Amino acid sequence: MDEALLWEKFIKTKDQKIKEQLIIKYMPLVKLVAGRMAIYFGGNVEYDDLVSYGSIGLLDAIEKFDSQKGVKFETYAYTRIRGAIIDCVRSQDFLPRSIRQKAKEIEKAYIEIEREGRTPTDYEVAKRLGISISELQKLQEKISSGMIVSLESFLEQSYESKIGGLEDFVSQPEHFIENEELKNVLRQQIDNLMENERMVIMLYYYEELSIKEIAKILGISESRVSQLHTRALLKLRSALQKYLEK
Structure with missing residues (x-):
């Protein structure tokens, strides 16, 4: 059955058999989102669990999709699927308490240095925490699996009155911020990143490459x-925090 006709019939009838067809049709999108997000969680969350969480978002998207708004279902569903995965993973609080505490200390150091008018470097952050650069980098690798969740949580709490969907930061950064001033701040901060950091952000968020693909392109380890x-x-988070405090 034609996709447009399928949607037309489902919206009119809410027929469960048609809904099942839509679920099957868009399940590959759930698997795609789950696969991309799996890189953040390492062995902490199973891929099949991420697919299961994402399926909740797909069901929600199918029920709430309004074809009259001129938005493609895939675009709408992407944010719903990703949001459902984030919500489910966040509810598990899977990062060990010790690592979560270290993440907060590192984040605090970044924010403090940013407030002092400098762009944080590994050297400054490590010095402020009283650890070596090597130790800091090992901690960054450990907390990477929780960064996306904590970033989403931070944005939800801080930007609620200023921006739209949080999931767009990952799926479509160029659509993330409706407020032009905030968009310019984020763009400027991305430009201010070190070249290798900026490349990772651009390749992952804009080109939608996997960590494995990015590692191959940059010639570094995953x-x-x-x-x-x-x-x-x-x-980015510390710079935007500074902006919000103005």
Whole structure:
């Protein structure tokens, strides 16, 4: 059956058999999102569990989709699927308490340095925490699996009155911020990142490449990509926190 006709019939009738057809049709999208997000969680969350969580988002998207708004279902469903995965993983609080505490200390150091008018570097952050650069990088790799969740949580709490869907930060950064001033701040901060950090952000969020693909392009290990990704997000987060405090 034609896709448009399938949607037309489902919206009119809410027929469960048609809904099942739609679920089957768009399940590959759930698997795609789950596969991309799996890189953040390492062995902490099974891929099949991510697919299961994403399926909740797909069901929600199918029920709430309004074809009259001129948005493709895939675009609408992407954010719903990803949001459902984030919500489910966040509810599990899977990061060990010790690592979560270290993540907060690192984040605090980044924010403090940003407030002092400097772009945080590994050297400054490590010095402020009283650890070596090597130790800091190992911690960045460990907390990378939770960074996306904590970033989403931070944005939900801080930007609620300023922006639209949080999931767009990952799926479509160029559509993430409706407020032009905030969009310019984010763009400027991405430009201010170190070249390798900026490349990771651009390749992952804009080109939608996997960590494995990015590692191959940059000629570095996957763990190093994770470190760079975590560091870049911490810098962006601390810079945006400074902006919001103005």
